Amino acid sequence: MGASIDFRALGTGVRVVTVDPAGLDPAVRAVQDLLAQVDQACSRFRPDSELSQLNRSAGRPVRVSPLLFLALTTALRVSRMTAGAVDPTVGTAMRIIGYDRDFADLPPDGAFTVAARPVPGYERIRLVTSRQEVTCQSDVEIDLGSSAKALAADLAARAAFAAAGSGVLVSLGGDIAVAGTAPADGWPVLIADDHAAPLDGPGEVVSISAGGLATSSTMVRHWRQAGVERHHIVDPRTGAPAQVHWRTVSVAAASCVDANAAATAAIVWGDAALDWLERHHLAARLVKANGGVTRLSGWPRAAVAV
Amino acid sequence: MIRAMATPPEYARAAQRDRGLRAVRSWTWTAGLAGAGLTGFLAVVAAGSFAGHQAAAAAPSPTDAGTVPDNSGTVAPQPPPQDSFGGSNQPPAAVSGGS
DSSP: OOOEEEEEEEEEEEEEEESSSGGGGHHHHHHHHHHHHHHHHHHHSOTTHHHHHHHTSSOOOOOOHHHHHHHHHHHHHHHHTTTTTOOOGHHHHHTTTTTOOOOGGOEEEOOOOOOOOOEEEGGGGGEGGGGTTEOOOOOOOOOOOHHHHHHHHHHHHHHHHHHHHOEEEEETEEEEEEEOOOTTEEEEEEEETTTTTOTTSBEEEESSSSSSSEEEESSSSSSEEEEEEEOOOEETTTTTOOOOOOEEEEEEEESHHHHHHHHHHHHHHHHGGHHHHHHOOEEEEETTTOEEEEEEEEEOOOOOOO | OOOOOHHHHHHHHHHHHHHHHHHHHHHHHHHHHHHHHHHHHHHHHHOEEEEEEOOOOOOOOOTTTTTOOOOOOOOSSSOOOOTTTEESSSSSSEEEEOO
């Protein structure tokens, strides 16, 4: 199927696939350019990023770039969409639970600092569109985390399509967006706990030809803190890693942002997510901690990779 | 017929009362206009900077890579387009998993 390439950016694996092999090189350049901009604007781990400067602003209004403003707008929309289950004010909570640097640099068992507490809440971020200005109250540390990655996937797919002139698929750490005309049977995608799973590994295969597909999982990016198992999906109500009811949730939606928001919120909500996902007609696959699988809203019965 | 005439002190008191009433009426108008103006000003300020919301519907924000659709006003997640998602028995082109 066309041509593909894998590389790393934003601290995760990136895969670009094009229908037309001739479009791969320009598509990759477009994706790399876009991801470099996202990293400069949205990284929590780069002290020179725009987001780090905003987090140091101590309550002063800050005028930001169009890209960071878009990422913040998206993050607040995701928060409202999920009634706060996915919240960008988890920055301090992330540091408290030990995720205070690029994941590759985390010690296997970090020191315990202070007890987790509820996050400040996304309502404490104020955006003024006319001035492209952001004000965060001084106790707020923003972590755009998953919503920025999903947004980057959507933007990268559009940029790659514009550059390649043929259908493209972009995966950022397993958050997938497609653009342009897909192959006749759609883009086949393997569903797994970990995006780094081999393409020929076991698992269900689904097909998408528009929009996005995202998977959130507690099975990756986990570490220990003073002997306690931690993972990276924080429940904003407690500031601690979410209770593991579902270990992995995959959702298909009109965009990668919406798919990622729903998948992450489902991890936080646990059983209560089922009704919400069905109400919004979101095709979803939820895997319990014990491996039991629930499929909703038209998620296909298991089809296995050949 | 003798007609009652206001004596000078009575006339002065009536004039003083009239001046007082005019002053009260003036203050009432001034306070009303100021209140209306302040209300309008505060409404503009509130509309321009309400926490967690945008001042206006967001226009697509330009990036070097193009634009994204303006769905900032859509709070509900949107399902995939009809017939754009289903099963497959093809070899996968990518993996969707946690990261």
